[in-house]
Amino acid sequence: MRRIAIALITALALSLALTTPASAGGLDDVFAKLLVKQVKGPNAKKHLNALQAIATANGGTRAAGTPGYDASRDYVAGKLRKAGYKVTLQPINFVESWTENSPPTLNLTAPGSKTYVPNEDFFSFQPSPAGDVTAQVQAVDLTLPPTPTPTSTSGCEESDFAGFVAGRIALIQRGTCAFALKIRNAGRAGASGIIVFNEGQPGRTDAFPLDIGEWRAGVPMVFADFAVGNELAATAGATVRLKVDSTLVLGTNDNVIAESRFGDPRNVVMAGAHLDSVPAGPGINDNGSGSASILEVAEQMAHFPVKNKVRFAFWAGEEIGLLGSDQYVASLSEAQRDRIRVYLNFDMVASPNYAYKLYDGDNSDNEGSPAGPPGSAEIEKQLEAFYGSRHLPTVGTDFDGRSDYDPFIDVGIPAGGIFTGAEGIKTAEEAAMFGGTAGVAYDACYHQACDTTANINNTALDVDLDAIADSVARFAFNLRSIPPRTAAAAAPLAAKTAA
């Protein structure tokens, strides 16, 4: 009875919230107009000049693991502290180097015995930690015999490990999701070693060396051919010895996290931009532009008594696998995740041949990835409304997993944001909408040494800075359009998992 009543009230409140537009003249509207006036393109430009100077003084780069990154961190953290924020440096790990000292071992030790041939039947995954373990193998949601076309989802879902006995070696089949995700799930389930084998269709039978950029399961892991996996799966109670002899050296960089003094900590509005560049260049558009913009917004709003907590994140290690955002989200408890009501991502917002692209929260483009978690459509709508108020067009851009929103949407946190384009080519239609040159990349200096302060479009920087200020300000006072992160809100995710 009580549950039904609560559900009814929730449904009523929800429908009211969803149908009542944010009133013009509400606090959110007043603050948004004020903050948009306060933020200034030339201030963001000053930050970009500073990041350029840091790169120039450090071998032309601000990449993960370089002094240019640490100097960028110090610059941003210093500005935020000066503005009055409580700043946290969160250390995150990345692979500095990985060497294999001798070939790996995979032997069936019971029942019977069999020695598989290293670097033929199986290879160490790069960057597998060293380890030598003998344990029973446990199959994880295998599809045997394999279907004619790839369908295996082995290890893609945490639920695949529901009956997994910690301490065993996980036997996982290739297919559907990234190797790294299967490895992560196996690590969480307490596997003492991991064997992933090829799926089994023609062209998908052999083993080969692979760098999967994932090591955090902390156990030895190998990629085996289909025959090995098929045989182990067919052997009841198979026990194997699995050994990887490697030297894995991890480096550390810091995420910079700053939180508003004011605001309800149970409702957090989060805005993030990655702070690292690629090794090849100073990364001023990618992603000095996003970093400088959210830094300017943070500085200008520092003393406003906002209703909801606003948290700014400057991510480390994005260019080498979204490591900063990924490890940040992984470090949060369920309750901490639930408090993050929206995540706004700003990665490249001043591309020289720009288009105003908004993450396609509602999947109206019907392209690539599905819609974002509930609330993502509303984030997109709110940003659209800002550009609309300036009579500026926008287009959608897919949640293709290429930036720091990815770990957030993976755990059901609604996301959105702005992207002005990277190595993709501007279409004639977009040139008609936004100006610029059709048939040319949005950013011809993407991931190159020429991504300097000369690679910034000032108009795009100005407009997007205002759009970021507007969006952060509105959510800082009004989250009514965002559904609460309850079991109901998480339901679409559960459905996705079941499929």
Ligand SMILES: [Zn+2]
């Ligand atoms: Zn980027």
